[in-house]
Amino acid sequence: MKKLIFALPLLFGVLGIPSQTLAHTMLTNYLLNDKLEFQTTYSTDEVAEKAEVYVYAPNNFDEPWLESRTDEEGRFSFLPDSSIPGDWEVQIIDEGHGEKLLIVPVTEDGVDYxxxxxxxxxxxxYSSTPISPIHSLLITAGVGGLWFAVLRKN
Structure with a gap:
């Protein structure tokens, strides 16, 4: 029983050390054919299927010029209106788990690829507060000291 009493604070302290960051990055590749084609995936090789896509024209960043979704392969395409030159914004959001903004410069000649x-x-x-091994040891000592104090009163 005493081994369990001392093992629990140690276990809590070890669990306080993060082994990896849980975040994954959205990656977007693009290609210019008749239209500007995008494919969005995660660093885990999963596609951003059915992600929300908002395209904003340079003359109105308050209302989307186009609203759409990526397909089953994370693909989306559009052709900016070259009569509205400037920096177009393409925002890709996948269920709140990622957000990316692409800036697409457009001139009178078309997309500046x-x-x-x-x-x-x-x-x-997905972000986390980094915990150093020293912080983990302090957590372990604090939990262990509290645990010991409670057991000593009983």
Whole structure:
């Protein structure tokens, strides 16, 4: 019984050390054919199936110019209106588990394919506060001390 009493605080302390970050990153590849084609996957090789897609024109970032979803392979395509030059924004959201914003520059000649860029937004759903081994040891000592104090009173 005494071994169990001392093992529990140690177990809680060890569980406080994170082994990996739980986040996975959304990756979006693009290709320009007749339309601008995107495919969004995760770093785990899963496709972002049925992810929400919002396209905003440079003249109105308050209302989406186009709302759509990716297909079963995480694909989506559209062609920006070249009569509205500027930086178009493509926002891809998958059930709150990821969010990515692509900036698509458009000139009078069409999509400036070479200058498409990303703006990543952190997904707080998966983020964690880093705990160092020292913090874990302090947690273990605190839980162990409290556990010992409670048992000593009984």
């Amino acid at each position: 070479e200058n498409i860029s990303y703006e990543l937004r952190q997904d707080l759903h």
